[in-house]
Amino acid sequence: MTPALETRGLNRRFGALEVAGDINFRMEVGARRALIGPNGAGKTTFVNLLTGQLKPSSGSIFLDGSDITGLSADQRVRRGLARTFQLNTLLRGLTVLENVQLAILEHRKEGGLVLFGAHAQDRAAEAAYDLLERLRLDNDALRRVSELPYGRQRLVEVAVALALEPAVLVLDEPAAGVPPADSHRMMDLIDSLPSSMAVLIIEHDMKLVFRFAREITVLVAGRILTEGPPEVIAHDQQVRDVYLGHRKHA
Amino acid sequence: MQGRAHTLAVMRATRRLRVIELLPWLILIGTYFLLPSYLPLATQIIVMILFALSLDLLLGYTGVVTLGHAAYYGVGAYTAGILAVSHWSEPISGLLAATVMAGIVGLVTGYIILRTKGLTLLMLGMAVTLLLEALANHFNSITGGADGLQGIMMPPLLGRFEFDLYGKVGYVYAAVVLFLAWLVCRRLLLAPFGRSLVGIRENPVRMAAIGVPVARRKLVIFTVAAALAGLAGALSAQTNQFVSLNSLSFELSGTVLVVLVLGGAGRLYGAFIGAPIYLIAQDALAKSSPTFWLFWLGLILIGIVMFSRGGVLGIVDLLRRQLAGLFGRGAAKIGEAL
């Protein structure tokens, strides 16, 4: 079966510094994959390569079997690959609803409309509201993003990505900055993602990783150290070495 | 708990025409009847409003900072002027031809300029304007060079209305053109396309992440802005029946920027406020003491940057919030897209 997302020999160099080295990565349709690794391992770099914010030095990327290596970030989104960012990138001056509405309009290829735009906007607003309701964020629909607590903003960030109905969703540290009181909402949200969607999460929060992931990829110094189901990874000696060397006593 | 119906109603209401938006048109109509001796100045103001409006699309809404917008104004002005002098002087078709011409130049130069950012973009915009100015200066047999393009004779508008000495026909002509342009701009800015421009200004990475073809949209608005600037230039050529090299100058690029910022960029109506203030003040002060005028203009600009980024409209907003606070009506209304 064609993997939902695949990379072959993906490389990225900055001068003599190799930040991604010969990465061969596969993710099946409906996967629940976590990407972990010590700080500076290149996890966000890898995601930036996947979603097009960064161009590889060599290697290729395939989305549902098609080569997307040469495509720009927005082109990849239109093909069904969406992401969230480690630091929120919502449009702060707009309301929650407007942020989601914009995403829906673009997804429906109505974002460039000038004529008949009014109709499309109303329909998109309805769909946006329904999505927010499903995620129990509808109370905040008319609040400006800048007025929301940071943890709530992180949820909206995921909502915007969901509005794009992607086949592959990449979440870059979704729980980062979310206070413990709100993190269960983030976990519920991730639990409720459609089973047909392939989801890749970068995370440091091991609780979330072990709850969510069916498979884990460990990245160290830009290369894949090992991959496998959570129970295996948890007992893998190499992984423990890598982490024990870096992890503060919890 | 806001409720679905309420939320959707608020969203729909953002597009509604508010009563205060009719104010500029009332003033325009009133001027015709109450201040007939000022019509030539008023026509100049209308042209400047249109020009500043075109810059607002690019700078206020999309966030592209350029000092080269006069290039397209000049292309429009000279196109209309040269057509008129060459005996194709039917006004409306001349206007359209000039607009298209400016749009084409905008498309080509925009493609080049928008691939850069920051200082380089600023520089390229300036270079294009200066280049065109040098060209116009060189081909002075066609453009009149430093003396300007003279002898533009406009035949009657629509075959019936003679361009009179008092500028009445010119004024109505300009006002109608502005009205149509305003309709188009307002529609465009409230549509999904226009909303996405604001997003592009605030956070282009975010927009790309929701699938917006950012470069393409920027080029589209650049072309539209250039075409509208050309429309303004052509209008000026036809109503003044004269085109000077100033239409292609770096000075003019700076002037229209100042006008827009004075009124408030990114609010659609900044142009409508900045242009009259600037031109009326200039008319009153610059003649008697140009140095005085320049000095105070510079100070006001510095003041705007340091204290009120949003120009006059920004100050109005501030006042409105203070007043609303006084009357206990709380934060600014959500549904204000403009």
Next chain:
Amino acid sequence: MDIVNLGVGILFDGVAYGMVLYVIAVGLSVTMGLLGIANLAHGVFAMAGGYVALSLMNNAGAPFWVALVASFVAVALFSIVLERLLYRHLYDAGELEQTLLSIGLIFVATAVAHFVFGPLPQRVDIPHAISGQLTFFGETFPTYRAFLIVVGFVLFVGLWLGLDRTMIGARIRAAVDNRSMAQCLGIDTNLLFMLVFAFGSGLAALGGSLGADIIAIAPGYAMEQLVYFLIVVAVGGLGTIRGPFVAALLLGLGDTACKMLVPQFGAFFVYAAVLVVLLLKPAGLFGKA
């Protein structure tokens, strides 16, 4: 031969003009690279320097060298005042704000210059020692132009060595590369920037005074010459010392050649060349992408 004469004349005048542009614009390049501020009003410092020096020489009878030093110091101090009052609030603001501030400053400076000194260009009396002609291989050159070329070259070498070989140079390079990292190393970036800004402005004043013979000091100076300073910086590459040197030379030569060979086109070819260069190398000839 006439062509050789013409060629040598263009070369000489062009290089001299380029050196003046360099002295003025190098400060802008470093400041923009360092502070990230689009200070379009840099020409104001050059103009102010010119006015100070020429006033001292024409009205107070001060010697040439004294006037130069005085203009450097006065404008450097003045720039510190401006930096404290205005520029420092805009370090994080967008380019629009910085551009507007610069335009506002240009307007105010132009008005003040017009009010205080009148609309006419200032008279320049070159000191006897460096005026007159030099004869070299049968060709004659104005001595002053030769002087300008030497000064520009010396400055270039001095700045290059200064940045490369001294501690303060190292600190500046560190701060340009990575401001927060430099701060972590204990470098007082605020003070450093202020000093660099003042030095760059002082250099502009120097350039304005020295170059008063080539670029006349008049109220419209800052606005009219802005394009040229920006071309030097944009084409040369922000934040470098070498870039503006090469760019200034090219611009000086190109502009002089155009004026002499194809005056009816004005600076058309210069602008076209700038367009081409920036398209091929948006960060400038020596800039970092």
